[in-house]
Amino acid sequence: MAKRIDVSGLTAYYGSHKAIEDISMTVEPRSVTAFIGPSGCGKSTFLRTLNRMHEVTPGGRVEGKVLLDAEDLYGAGVDPVSVRREVGMVFQRPNPFPTMSIFDNVAAGLRLNGNYKKSELNDIVEKSLKGANLWNEVKDRLNKPGSGLSGGQQQRLCIARAIAVEPKVLLMDEPCSALDPISTLAIEDLIGELKDRFTIVIVTHNMQQAARVSDRTAFFNLAAVGQPGRLVEIDDTERIFSNPSVQATEDYISGRFG
Amino acid sequence: MSTAAVTDKRGGSLSGARLPKWSPWAIAAGSVAVAVGIGLGAGLGSEVQWGLIAAILFVLGTYGVAARVEGRRQAKDRVATSLVWVAFLLAVVPLVSLVWTTVSRGVKVLDVHFLTHSMGIVADTETGGGIYHAIIGSLEQVGLATLIGAPIGVLTAVYLVEYGRGRLAQAVTFFVDVMTGIPSIVAGLFILSLMLILELDPFGFAGSLALAILMMPVVVRSTEEMLKLVPNELREASLALGVPKWRTILKVVLPTAIGGITTGVMLAIARIAGETAPVLLLVFGNPFINTDPFEGAQASLPLYIYQQYAAGGDAAYDRAWAASLTLIAFVMILNLVARGIARWKTPR
Ligand SMILES: Nc1ncnc2c1ncn2[C@@H]1O[C@H](COP(=O)(O)OP(=O)(O)OP(=O)(O)O)[C@@H](O)[C@H]1O
Ligand SMILES: [Mg+2]
Numbered sequence: 001m002a003k004r005i006d007v008s009g010l011t012a013y014y015g016s017h018k019a020i021e022d023i024s025m026t027v028e029p030r031s032v033t034a035f036i037g038p039s040g041c042g043k044s045t046f047l048r049t050l051n052r053m054h055e056v057t058p059g060g061r062v063e064g065k066v067l068l069d070a071e072d073l074y075g076a077g078v079d080p081v082s083v084r085r086e087v088g089m090v091f092q093r094p095n096p097f098p099t100m101s102i103f104d105n106v107a108a109g110l111r112l113n114g115n116y117k118k119s120e121l122n123d124i125v126e127k128s129l130k131g132a133n134l135w136n137e138v139k140d141r142l143n144k145p146g147s148g149l150s151g152g153q154q155q156r157l158c159i160a161r162a163i164a165v166e167p168k169v170l171l172m173d174e175p176c177s178a179l180d181p182i183s184t185l186a187i188e189d190l191i192g193e194l195k196d197r198f199t200i201v202i203v204t205h206n207m208q209q210a211a212r213v214s215d216r217t218a219f220f221n222l223a224a225v226g227q228p229g230r231l232v233e234i235d236d237t238e239r240i241f242s243n244p245s246v247q248a249t250e251d252y253i254s255g256r257f258g
Numbered sequence: 259m260s261t262a263a264v265t266d267k268r269g270g271s272l273s274g275a276r277l278p279k280w281s282p283w284a285i286a287a288g289s290v291a292v293a294v295g296i297g298l299g300a301g302l303g304s305e306v307q308w309g310l311i312a313a314i315l316f317v318l319g320t321y322g323v324a325a326r327v328e329g330r331r332q333a334k335d336r337v338a339t340s341l342v343w344v345a346f347l348l349a350v351v352p353l354v355s356l357v358w359t360t361v362s363r364g365v366k367v368l369d370v371h372f373l374t375h376s377m378g379i380v381a382d383t384e385t386g387g388g389i390y391h392a393i394i395g396s397l398e399q400v401g402l403a404t405l406i407g408a409p410i411g412v413l414t415a416v417y418l419v420e421y422g423r424g425r426l427a428q429a430v431t432f433f434v435d436v437m438t439g440i441p442s443i444v445a446g447l448f449i450l451s452l453m454l455i456l457e458l459d460p461f462g463f464a465g466s467l468a469l470a471i472l473m474m475p476v477v478v479r480s481t482e483e484m485l486k487l488v489p490n491e492l493r494e495a496s497l498a499l500g501v502p503k504w505r506t507i508l509k510v511v512l513p514t515a516i517g518g519i520t521t522g523v524m525l526a527i528a529r530i531a532g533e534t535a536p537v538l539l540l541v542f543g544n545p546f547i548n549t550d551p552f553e554g555a556q557a558s559l560p561l562y563i564y565q566q567y568a569a570g571g572d573a574a575y576d577r578a579w580a581a582s583l584t585l586i587a588f589v590m591i592l593n594l595v596a597r598g599i600a601r602w603k604t605p606r
Binding site for chain 2: 051053056058081082083084085086088089091093095096097098099108109112113158161162165
């Protein structure tokens with residue numbers, strides 16, 4: 001089910017501003033890849049090019065190739081909507097739909113995309129909430145609004161919503177940055193379980209988190225202020241944290257970075 | 259201790275002299291009493307003048323008393339508060355007095371007979387008769403205008419917020435702004451000129467068209483504001499699930515904003531329900547019951563009020579007030595219904 005991502009020569013713009021330049025990397029299926037790097041170096045931008053959310057921003061433009069199991073996401077005739085069904089996304093701030101109940105939030109992706117029988121939906125919602133480790137906390141109040149949950153529960157609700165549509169890849173942009181340590185732990189455990197089924201890419205500012213959850217780590221950096229962000233290196237997480245091949249990576253990880 | 263020393267140096271502690279809770283009321287009562295005294299003494303005829311004197315005395319008195327007892331900063335705070343209260347009263351007094359006048363003069367002839375009979379066999383100078391024909395006319399004309407104006411207005415706003423970029427969007431915004439300023443009589447004349455070209459006689463739907471023109475910009479403006487309030491994150495969350503843009507708008511954006519949109523539409527309806535000029539030009543008025551908005555002259559409530567008032571005489575005045583009360587009640591009921599819908603639609 002999980003798919004491999006091959007990026008080559010990817011450059012992304014906001015209008016005339018070049019945010020990231022010439023990024024190439026491979027993301028292995030059934031693994032967790034962490035993106036780290038200083039603020040503003042283009043991690044979110046790059047992540048959003050992987051499911052064509054970048055072009056939702058007015059002026060957003062992309063050059064280069066992103067292959068999802070050999071199929072170019074930016075090829076002619078590719079429908080961004082079907083790309084996003086394959087590549088799901090969890091955002092930094094929990095954003096459940098305020099007009100929908102917990103059940104409807106999880107079912108949203110399916111309901112808004114096609115016709116499902118109520119019994120099918122029930123099964124999928126239960127499975128997704130269990131997959132997001134949220135089922136036990138909400139099973140008695142599925143018809144209450146999702147905005148009534150705690151921040152950590154809302155974020156797991158958003159994860160449940162994302163996995164309910166069975167994507168091949170799951171992109172997470174700082175999914176724990178608004179959460180307490182316990183919710184963070186719950187989500188990290190969850191990521192460990194989800195990687196058996198999905199290809200996972202996670203952006204994080206938390207080095208320990210990257211070290212704990214990821215198999216491979218990519219370090220992004222800015223050459224200088226005002227320059228576009230670049231990929232410095234990508235390697236096995238162990239190597240990046242013990243013996244990176246670029247000095248800048250070591251400086252950043254050990255906190256010697258400006 | 260050192261903290262105590264610091265406190266001493268700044269010359270005060272956290273608690274100071276405070277005016278008692280009831281002091282604003284006492285000052286208000288005092289200033290009203292003084293204002294009445296001045297009014298009677300100086301022989302000022304109008305209660306409005308008394309009220310203004312009382313308001314000024316209240317603000318000044320609040321400042322004076324608070325400055326003596328509590329100090330200047332609290333006095334300024336209290337003056338700001340009392341100004342807000344005075345402004346609130348200035349806004350509410352005319353409203354209450356309007357509703358009170360309408361109700362007290364309107365209930366005189368407002369009964370079932372009045373609501374279920376037309377003016378067909380009653381001369382304007384006689385008593386009796388009713389507004390049934392005008393209610394029918396108003397409901398049909400306003401209803402049709404809403405059916406045309408509200409969807410076009412909401413869709414225009416959706417275009418402007420969700421799709422509009424560049425020249426076309428700017429042009430649409432500009433024309434909506436211009437339309438907001440169109441006097442109702444001009445909208446009426448516009449449709450009238452079409453009717454003259456097509457050689458049509460007055461009929462209800464022509465009025466609806468003019469009312470729709472008046473309604474659209476109001477709906478566009480309010481809906482636009484409501485759609486802009488919907489956080490972008492919700493749109494992105496939906497798009498990231500692989501939901502197409504149009505379904506995102508339909509199922510996520512519009513439901514999130516539905517409360518505000520309904521309120522906006524209701525305000526627009528309230529505005530056009532009271533329009534007289536275009537109805538006078540295009541629907542003409544009719545003392546008989548005409549339930550067909552597409553054929554023949556019709557009545558409408560504001561037009562009825564205008565005509566009864568113009569006819570003069572006690573019986574006609576009473577009917578005009580009763581019709582005004584009906585119109586206000588109609589708008590109010592509509593508002594309550596809209597609020598009910600909005601509340602029912604938001605999840606708990
Ligand atoms: N909507 C936008 N419009 C214009 N420029 C943008 C926009 N979003 C981001 N940028 C620019 O793109 C560059 C990369 O931003 P991005 O959000 O990808 O950084 P990031 O690595 O995710 O940072 P952080 O760690 O703070 O989230 C920055 O220079 C930023 O100013
Ligand atoms: Mg970011």
